[in-house]
Amino acid sequence: MKIVADQYIPGLPAAFADVAELTLLDPAAIDRASLHDADALLVRTVTRVDAALLAGTPVRFVGTATSGCDHVDRDYLDAHDIGFADVAGCNARPVAEYVLSALGVLSEQRGCRLADLSVAIIGCGHVGGQLRAFLQALGVTCLCNDPPLAEQAGTAAGYCDLATALTADVISLHVPLTDEGPHATRHLLTSDRLADLRDGAIVINTARGEVIDERALKAQLHERRLTAAIDVWQNEPAIDIGLAADAAIATPHIAGYSLDAKLRASNHLRQAFAEHFGQAPGAAQPPPPALQTLSLDADDLDELVRLAVLTSYDVRADAVALQRLAAIHGERSAYFAGLRQDYALRREFSSLRLHLRGGARDHAATLRQLGFAVEAN
Ligand SMILES: NC(=O)c1ccc[n+]([C@@H]2O[C@H](COP(=O)([O-])OP(=O)(O)OC[C@H]3O[C@@H](n4cnc5c(N)ncnc54)[C@H](O)[C@@H]3O)[C@@H](O)[C@H]2O)c1
Ligand SMILES: O=C(O)[C@H](O)[C@H](O)COP(=O)(O)O
Numbered sequence: 588m589k590i591v592a593d594q595y596i597p598g599l600p601a602a603f604a605d606v607a608e609l610t611l612l613d614p615a616a617i618d619r620a621s622l623h624d625a626d627a628l629l630v631r632t633v634t635r636v637d638a639a640l641l642a643g644t645p646v647r648f649v650g651t652a653t654s655g656c657d658h659v660d661r662d663y664l665d666a667h668d669i670g671f672a673d674v675a676g677c678n679a680r681p682v683a684e685y686v687l688s689a690l691g692v693l694s695e696q697r698g699c700r701l702a703d704l705s706v707a708i709i710g711c712g713h714v715g716g717q718l719r720a721f722l723q724a725l726g727v728t729c730l731c732n733d734p735p736l737a738e739q740a741g742t743a744a745g746y747c748d749l750a751t752a753l754t755a756d757v758i759s760l761h762v763p764l765t766d767e768g769p770h771a772t773r774h775l776l777t778s779d780r781l782a783d784l785r786d787g788a789i790v791i792n793t794a795r796g797e798v799i800d801e802r803a804l805k806a807q808l809h810e811r812r813l814t815a816a817i818d819v820w821q822n823e824p825a826i827d828i829g830l831a832a833d834a835a836i837a838t839p840h841i842a843g844y845s846l847d848a849k850l851r852a853s854n855h856l857r858q859a860f861a862e863h864f865g866q867a868p869g870a871a872q873p874p875p876p877a878l879q880t881l882s883l884d885a886d887d888l889d890e891l892v893r894l895a896v897l898t899s900y901d902v903r904a905d906a907v908a909l910q911r912l913a914a915i916h917g918e919r920s921a922y923f924a925g926l927r928q929d930y931a932l933r934r935e936f937s938s939l940r941l942h943l944r945g946g947a948r949d950h951a952a953t954l955r956q957l958g959f960a961v962e963a964n
Pocket of ligand 2: 632840843
């Protein structure tokens with residue numbers, strides 16, 4: 588079996604060594620000619636998978652090491668009986684951790700407690716569901732909007748309509764980018780909806796740039812009426828640097844980039860590949876070990892959470908790297924792509940061991956709910 592894969596998907600050689608001959612390519616080199624004898628193709632969001640890429644090739648299986656699938660023409664794959672797998676869920680934790688890190692930074696800047704904020708979670712699948720679990724553990728009021736899930740679950744499930752959700756202090760987007768159907772999400776946050784958000788509302792976008800009318804958001808940020816943390820952009824890698832300049836936090840589409848998530852994703856693709864071709868499932872690569880221990884003795888939950896979250900992952904470090912984009916003349920797209928390709932994969936909360944002392948021990952259960960390894964003796 589021959590597989591062509593994006594060379595920037597970590598963990599593939601170990602996951603696929605026993606089942607296939609793997610050709611790792613720069614995504615710019617993944618074209619129809621490169622697939623002339625490939626049985627399978629493994630991609631990231633930067634490779635458009637459609638008839639233009641696959642027609643006339645022997646590819647029988649496509650895996651994307653991503654949750655979002657808007658770069659894949661699923662209708663083409665179905666019509667040509669080409670198997671498909673995504674890795675939805677594998678990177679839910681790092682994205683929810685990114686949002687918590689952004690909330691820790693922005694609430695501190697405003698001098699308010701996390702539990703004083705209400706947060707709209709738009710899309711309550713893998714990422715939104717993980718974020719809801721984090722926020723509810725911290726006593727934050729969540730307004731959850733997910734019409735497809737609400738239709739399946741019935742009104743008792745606690746979802747609200749979009750207009751109600753958009754009254755929150757924070758709007759966090761976790762929907763797929765879709766163009767069709769009753770719940771299409773392209774420009775879900777229209778100019779009118781953005782104008783109706785409360786003054787000072789915080790918009791967090793880790794979904795896809797096209798889910799927001801970026802031009803309207805840019806105007807509202809420029810007037811300082813809204814605040815934003817933005818990880819995903821229209822026209823990546825050629826992003827709007829004016830929008831990035833006006834965002835409180837702007838990062839290069841790395842919310843899901845933890846080492847733990849990348850290895851989960853490669854393991855998941857390995858299992859889906861084996862299932863598709865009728866092979867025995869492979870042994871999963873073990874998760875990487877814990878890295879760091881942090882001793883904490885603060886009594887206050889907000890202070891403890893900020894210390895733990897920002898020690899594990901401070902989103903400002905990634906924002907600093909993107910700020911340099913404005914100073915670059917020419918090659919901005921290459922700089923943005925490079926920040927992603929060369930990203931030093933971070934570790935998840937679970938890799939940080941918290942040693943709680945004094946009053947901090949009272950909050951052991953809450954910190955465990957955020958995923959930290961906690962010792963409280
Ligand atoms: N920035 C990153 O690194 C990163 C990482 C992971 C995912 N993502 C993006 O986030 C999206 C969500 O990821 P996920 O793993 O939670 O996907 P998911 O499929 O598990 O969840 C998406 C949820 O959105 C809901 N939904 C669909 N249309 C909606 C609408 N109009 N309004 C409200 N809810 C709607 C669905 O019912 C589903 O529950 C992905 O599609 C991807 O685009 C980005
Ligand atoms: O949809 C996803 O899973 C994320 O957007 C993902 O983290 C994007 O990463 P990429 O495939 O572009 O490296």
